[in-house]
Amino acid sequence: MKDDTKTIVFVVTFGLPVLVLAFIFGLYAFGCGTTDSCTGIEKPVVTPIPTLVAATMPAPKVGAEAGPLVIKCQVTAVDLIGAWVEAGVPETDSFQFTDMKGQTCTATFAGDVQRLFSEANLWFSGASACTTCHYADIEKATFNLDMSSYAGILAGSQRKDGAATGVDILGGGEWESSLLYQMVYAPNGESTIGRQIMPLGRPASVPAKGPVIFAGTPVELSGE
């Protein structure tokens, strides 16, 4: 055999096992260090992943358990008051009206109509409630009109010196000829009788029949 062939045979038969042994020893040295109590390579400290808290949302209720439906009808403020007046101004009984989608709906004075007079920002953003000016102290209220209660609205305006009744603002049940209608119906932002439109300060951008509001319930859903 030639000399360099001998070298290759030597390297393979002795060098390779030495390398393998050195590798195994290296592993041992890394894992166990210089001690003979080998416990293996320490695992790195891992931050535990927090266990998610179980969601505790109550199961949604369905069917009759879900309670009354909150589906409302949509109607203009003026049309809603009109339906109430034409129905004979019921104090507690419900009355019907046709909403913008053409469905028959039912509403009440306390639940649907009263807030048109007692809520600020309803007719337009920044609007005072009617009751800011037309309130229960009729001697001081504007035009001696009290819009804050059923009785006050029926008693009318211009109740000078606290009179029990004054000028009927409800047109005797004929909505479109009533003073109330003439004060709140304002095509192009102007009243049809040349007076200031209500609520006072109402801009021309408010539609003729006031804002479209959610009110009442569709008759099919109301159970009436």
Ligand code: HEC
């Ligand atoms: C900031 C005060 C104010 C607010 C708010 C207000 N009014 Fe008036 N109201 C007046 C004034 C002032 C007049 C007289 C206007 C005129 O003659 O041009 C008046 C007149 C009226 C009249 C006529 C009374 C009569 O005998 O001639 C009615 C009806 C009326 N208001 C209803 C309402 C309704 C309904 C609202 C709410 C949608 C309302 N007002 C909000 C001040 C107010």
